[in-house]
Amino acid sequence: xxxxxxxxAPRFSVERWGRTSVLAVSFAVALAVGFAFVPLLFSxxxxxxxxxxxxxxxxxxxxxxxxxxxxxxxxxxxxxxxxGAYGTVWLCNHxxxxxxxxxxxxxxxxxxxxxxxxxxxxxxxxxxxxxxxxIAEAAAILVSLDQSLGAGTGTSLIELNYxxxxxxxxxxxxxxxxxxxxxxxxxxxxxxxRVGSSLQAIRDDEEAAASVGVSVLRCKWILFVVAGVGCGAxxxxxxxxxxxxxxxxxxxxxxxxxMIFMVLVGGLGTFEGPIVGAxxxxxxxxxxxxxxxxxxxxxxxxxxxxxxLAPRGVWGTLEERFGLRVMPVGYRLRRQS
Amino acid sequence: MTWVNDVVQGILLGGVYALLACxxxxxxxxxRIINLAHGDLAVVGAYLVLVVLDHANISPFLAxxxxxxxxxxxGYGLQRIVLDRALRAGVLVPLLSTFGLSIVIQxxxxxxxxxxxxxxxGQAGSIATGSWSVTNAIxxxxxxxxxxxxxxxxxxxxxxxxxxxxxxxxMRATAQDPDTAELVGVDSRAVYARATALxxxxxxxxxxxxxIRSTFYxxxxxxxxxxxxxxxxxxxxxxxxGTLAGGMILxxxxxxxxxxxxxxxxxxxHIVFLAVLALRAALGRQIS
Numbered sequence: 001x002x003x004x005x006x007x008x009a010p011r012f013s014v015e016r017w018g019r020t021s022v023l024a025v026s027f028a029v030a031l032a033v034g035f036a037f038v039p040l041l042f043s044x045x046x047x048x049x050x051x052x053x054x055x056x057x058x059x060x061x062x063x064x065x066x067x068x069x070x071x072x073x074x075x076x077x078x079x080x081x082x083x084g085a086y087g088t089v090w091l092c093n094h095x096x097x098x099x100x101x102x103x104x105x106x107x108x109x110x111x112x113x114x115x116x117x118x119x120x121x122x123x124x125x126x127x128x129x130x131x132x133x134x135i136a137e138a139a140a141i142l143v144s145l146d147q148s149l150g151a152g153t154g155t156s157l158i159e160l161n162y163x164x165x166x167x168x169x170x171x172x173x174x175x176x177x178x179x180x181x182x183x184x185x186x187x188x189x190x191x192x193x194r195v196g197s198s199l200q201a202i203r204d205d206e207e208a209a210a211s212v213g214v215s216v217l218r219c220k221w222i223l224f225v226v227a228g229v230g231c232g233a234x235x236x237x238x239x240x241x242x243x244x245x246x247x248x249x250x251x252x253x254x255x256x257x258x259m260i261f262m263v264l265v266g267g268l269g270t271f272e273g274p275i276v277g278a279x280x281x282x283x284x285x286x287x288x289x290x291x292x293x294x295x296x297x298x299x300x301x302x303x304x305x306x307x308x309l310a311p312r313g314v315w316g317t318l319e320e321r322f323g324l325r326v327m328p329v330g331y332r333l334r335r336q337s
Numbered sequence: 338m339t340w341v342n343d344v345v346q347g348i349l350l351g352g353v354y355a356l357l358a359c360x361x362x363x364x365x366x367x368x369r370i371i372n373l374a375h376g377d378l379a380v381v382g383a384y385l386v387l388v389v390l391d392h393a394n395i396s397p398f399l400a401x402x403x404x405x406x407x408x409x410x411x412g413y414g415l416q417r418i419v420l421d422r423a424l425r426a427g428v429l430v431p432l433l434s435t436f437g438l439s440i441v442i443q444x445x446x447x448x449x450x451x452x453x454x455x456x457x458x459g460q461a462g463s464i465a466t467g468s469w470s471v472t473n474a475i476x477x478x479x480x481x482x483x484x485x486x487x488x489x490x491x492x493x494x495x496x497x498x499x500x501x502x503x504x505x506x507x508m509r510a511t512a513q514d515p516d517t518a519e520l521v522g523v524d525s526r527a528v529y530a531r532a533t534a535l536x537x538x539x540x541x542x543x544x545x546x547x548x549i550r551s552t553f554y555x556x557x558x559x560x561x562x563x564x565x566x567x568x569x570x571x572x573x574x575x576x577x578x579g580t581l582a583g584g585m586i587l588x589x590x591x592x593x594x595x596x597x598x599x600x601x602x603x604x605x606x607h608i609v610f611l612a613v614l615a616l617r618a619a620l621g622r623q624i625s
Contacts, residue, residue: 071429073432075373126370127570129371131611131614134611137563138604141603141607145600260436264433293445293448294448304434305437308422308426308430308434311427
C-alpha cells in the first residue's frame with residue numbers, strides 16, 4: 001500500500017475589509033454628509049423630493065431586512081406605516097410637538113410589533129404574509145371608525161402650520177435624513193455582529209441555520225421589531241412630507257407593492273440592493289408617474305420578472321458576476337500565495 | 338329571530354367564499370403555495386362573462402360555458418410559465434411573483450374596463466332577486482341557495498375526481514410526496530399544471546357568482562383573496578370540505594358582526610380569522 005501523496009492545503013486568510021470596501025464606506029460616509037446639506041443648497045421643491053427619496057430608501061431597507069434576511073414576506077407593513085402616521089396625528093391632537101410626536105409614534109409602532117410578535121412570528125409563509133395584511137386591513141377599519149382621527153375622510157397635520165413652510169420642509173428633511181441614516185447604520189452594525197452571521201445563515205437556508213444552533217425566532221423577532229419602528233417612522237414622515245393622510249391610502253397595500261418592487265429590483269438579501277431599488281423607483285415615479293395604469297403594470301411585471309429570472313436583483317447579480325463586495329457586511333476568503 | 342336570520346344569511350354568503358377558497362386550498366394542498374392573484378383571477382372570470390354578454394344576449398350562467406375552457410388554459414399557462422419556475426426558486430418566490438401578477442392583472446383590467454363598479458345581477462333574471470320566505474323574519478335568497486348548491490357540487494366533484502380517477506390519485510400522491518410520486522412514474526409538473534388549471538377555472542365560477550350576487554370592479558380581487566384565504570385557514574388549510582365550513586363560519590361572522598354595528602362586518606371576519614390563526618399557532622407549539 002502506497003502512502004497517499006501529501007498535498008499541501010492552500011492557505012486562506014479571512015478578510016472583511018478590502019480596498020473596495022474601504023473606498024465604498026468612505027464614499028458612503030461622504031455621501032451621507034453631503035446629503036445633510038441638501039436643504040441649505042437646494043430649493044424647497046428639491047428638498048421635498050429628497051425627503052420622499054429617503055423615505056423610499058427607509059421603506060426598502062426595512063422590507064429587505066424582513067424578507068431578505070428574515071425570510072418574512074409581509075404584505076402588511078402598511079399597518080405600521082399607517083399607525084406611525086395616525087399615531088403622530090393622535091399625539092398632536094394631545095398637544096405634542098409634531099416632530100417629537102413622530103419619533104414617539106414610531107417607537108409606539110415598535111411596541112405594537114413587540115405585542116404582535118409572539119403570535120405572528122409563529123405563522124409560516126403565506127399565513128404570515130396574509131395574516132399581516134389582514135392586521136393592516138383591521139387597523140385601517142379601526143382608524144376609520146375613530147371620528148377624532150378624521151374617520152374615513154382623512155386628516156391633516158395642522159400643527160405643522162406653526163412653522164413657516166421653509167422651516168417645516170427643512171425640519172422634516174433633517175428628521176427623515178437622521179432616521180434613514182440611523183437605520184442604515186443600525187442594519188450595518190447588526191449585519192456585522194454575531195446576529196448578522198445568524199441572519200445571513202437564515203437568509204441562505206432557515207432549516208440548516210436552525211440545525212447548527214442559530215436562534216431563528218430571536219433573529220426574526222429583532223428584524224420584525226426594527227422593521228416595525230422603521231415603517232412607523234416612514235409613515236409619520238410621509239405625513240409630515242405630504243401633510244394629509246386618509247386611511248385607505250396610508251394603510252393601502254400599494255405600499256407593499258412599492259417595497260417589493262424596490263427590494264426585488266435592487267437585490268433581495270443584499271445590503272446595497274434596496275438603496276439601488278429605491279433610487280430606481282424614485283426615478284420612475286418622477287419620470288413616468290403620470291401614466292398611472294401602465295406604470296403600475298410595469299411595476300408589477302418587473303417585480304415578477306425579477307423574482308423569477310433574477311432573484312438577487314440588479315445589485316446581487318452584479319455582486320455575483322464581478323465578485324464585488326462593496327459594503328463590508330460579510331467575510332471573504334483570500335487565497336494566500 | 339333576526340339572529341337566526343343573520344346566521345342563515347351568513348351561511349348563504351359562505352357559499353361564495355367556499356367557492357373562492359377551494360381553488361386556493363387545492364393549490365396549497367398540492368404545491369404548498371398560495372396564489373396571491375387568485376382573487377384577481379376570479380374577477381377576470383367575471384369580466385370575461387361580461388365580454389361574452391356584450392356579444393350575445395344570453396344568461397350569464399350560459400355565458401360561463403365558453404369562459405371556463407379559457408380559464409383552464411390560462412391556469413395551465415400560469416403554472417407552466419410562472420409557478421413552475423417560482424416553485425423551483427424557493428419558498429418566497431411564489432408569493433412575490435403572484436403578488437406582482439396580481440398588480441398586473443388589476444391594472445390591465447382597469448385599462449380595459451374602466452374603474453366602474455359592475456354587476457351581473459340584472460342580466461341573471463329573477464333568480465338574482467327572488468327569495469323564499471321561511472318565516473316572517475327569515476328568508477332565503479334563491480341566488481344564495483344556488484351558490485351553496487354549486488359549492489357543494491364543485492367540492493363533491495373535486496372529491497370524486499381526487500378519490501376515483503387515475504389523475505386524481507396521481508394528484509394526491511404528488512401532494513403527499515412529489516419525489517416519491519416521480520419515482521413511480523408520475524409527472525409532477527403535469528399534475529401541478531392540472532391542479533392550477535382546475536383552481537383557476539373554479540375561481541371563474543366563484544367570480545361569476547360574486548358578480549351576480551353583488552358587484553365587482555378591477556381592484557375587487559385582493560379583498561376576495563383575503564376572504565378566500567380566511568376561509569381556507571378557518572377550514573384547516575388543506576381540507577377541501579373544510580373550506581365550505583370555513584367559508585360559512587366567515588360568512589356568519591360577517592353577518593352577525595354587521596348586526597352589531599353596520600361598520601363591523603369585515604372587521605368581525607378578520608378577528609375570527611386572526612383568532613383561529615393564533616389558536617392554531619399556539620396549539621402547534623404545544624404539540625411540537
